[in-house]
Amino acid sequence: MTVPSPGSRLVDAYDLVIFDLDGVIYLVDRPIETAVAAVGRLHAEGKPLAYATNNASRRAAEVAALLSGMGLAVRPDEVLTSAAAAAGLLANRFPADSPVLVVGAEALRAEVRAVGLRPVTRLEDGPVAVVQGYAPEIGWADLAEAALAVRAGAEWFATNTDRTLPTARGPVPGNGSLVAVLRTALEREPDVVVGKPAPALFTAAARQAGATRPLAVGDRLDTDIEGAVRAGLDSLLVLTGVTRPAELLHAAVSERPTYVANDLGGLFDPAQVVHLPSHVTGEPGPTASGSTTGGFTASGPTTPAASGWQVVADGATALLTGSGSSLEALGALCAVSWSGQPISTVEPESDSARSALRDLDLLH
Structure with missing residues (x-):
């Protein structure tokens, strides 16, 4: 796993970014504005890019033409289709x-x-x-x-x-x-x-670009993220497409992304992306009350860096307290849920927690 240094841009830790299309760059044929701006910025910086799509209804040249019509300078040889x-x-x-x-x-x-x-x-x-x-x-x-x-x-x-x-x-x-x-x-x-979650599209993109540290970006766990895991790549889940935060909390080990961001702005701004806990190897640690917190033994960070959130879980119900960004709250909740303490309901202990859960569509 490649880990960016604190405060650095996520994209700078990788030598190739492999994008899914539907739900990441556009919805059907309507561009996602933040994605178009992000990809344009990457092109301007000379970052190698590839586009790997399960959509079999267009050829590579047609996909490149579609993206070019959205203002993105994409070559057909950068597009891999199922x-x-x-x-x-x-x-x-x-x-x-x-x-x-x-x-x-x-x-x-x-x-x-x-x-x-x-x-x-x-x-x-x-x-x-x-x-x-x-x-x-x-x-x-x-x-x-x-x-x-x-x-x-x-x-x-x-x-x-x-x-x-x-x-x-x-x-x-x-x-x-x-x-x-x-x-x-x-x-x-x-x-x-043929397509994702099979790793072939990712490995072909990396081989074609001569990349050794690719980052896969997708919007769904069962194809984009699982495919990246199978290919041995780090991955960024963006919340502009199919997967919602509630699904991420219950992601199987084979479907857990390295990072999560609301959109592709997370590639550039460290405040807009959260590094999720690595695959958990330990058990949740008990507190004095017998509930569990994010303080379990794991193979990587258990909560997002600089997170001000605390999660106390009692069975399938968790209490969120503290403050910070909504994404940091999601990272803290994933740390507990992925520890072997699956969370089905989250209760807020403060107005800040209530606001974060509302943003994440986790407020019941």
């Missing part, structure tokens, strides 16, 4: 001109063609594989053909298993929800899942 990665795996597995049943957007079909395979749409075309990616126009007939092809012996590739997609109106069903339809019908898992 569609291109899936097509590459298919090309390594099957001979040229093999028929592949594509359930997804035109971008996925184009990637399959680009590697010398032949996209098809029906069982009667004899597909050797099914590749499934998100597209809003996918319907029952598409899923039925895919189910029939897999039952007939075709290998099943999923570009990703994201259950939801972030939108300005809230999360909506993603490719993982469509994969779940086939999983239910076939009573089996896909043969290959």
Whole structure:
């Protein structure tokens, strides 16, 4: 783990920043203003960047054009998509001109063609594989053909298993929800899942940039952050997309980020990012009252540096007291909840605590 020196900028500790897109840079096609400003600043400073997305509905050049339209100077070779990665795996597995049943957007079909395979749409075309990616126009007939092809012996590739997609109106069903339809019908898992949380997109980005200290930035625990953990990378969770603070408190060890920030401003301002506790190895330490606090033995810092918050947990209920930023309160709560004392309810002991919990949507 790379740890920035106190008071230094987070971004300066890393030689590559790998961004997720949906929920980090934009919501659907609407840019997140703070993200656009942050990425523009990184470009101006010459920081190497990459973009790794599970979205299989656009090719790399289309993603770069979309980002350029938002005012970001992004090259196609900086973009890694699950569609291109899936097509590459298919090309390594099957001979040229093999028929592949594509359930997804035109971008996925184009990637399959680009590697010398032949996209098809029906069982009667004899597909050797099914590749499934998100597209809003996918319907029952598409899923039925895919189910029939897999039952007939075709290998099943999923570009990703994201259950939801972030939108300005809230999360909506993603490719993982469509994969779940086939999983239910076939009573089996896909043969290959290409995108995050598989580490391939992250490791490819680091290899391509020649980076030795990459930082992965994402908005969801079960794909971006778990993928970074699997790849052995430090990660920053931003709260502009899918994951909310309550989910972070209950994150599995495999889904725990290194840092959390409200948005990409945390890359530059130490006051806008919190270094979360490392994976906990010890047990919570008892207090005189038999409850637990953040003072357990752990493999890293148990509370954010300079945090003025204290957390006392009694069973699944925690009492938050003290003062500081809302993010520091979240870090203190994670330190206790990740210690083996899972928190389901947090009560404030002061107006400052009440305000922080309100900001975090943890006030009940």
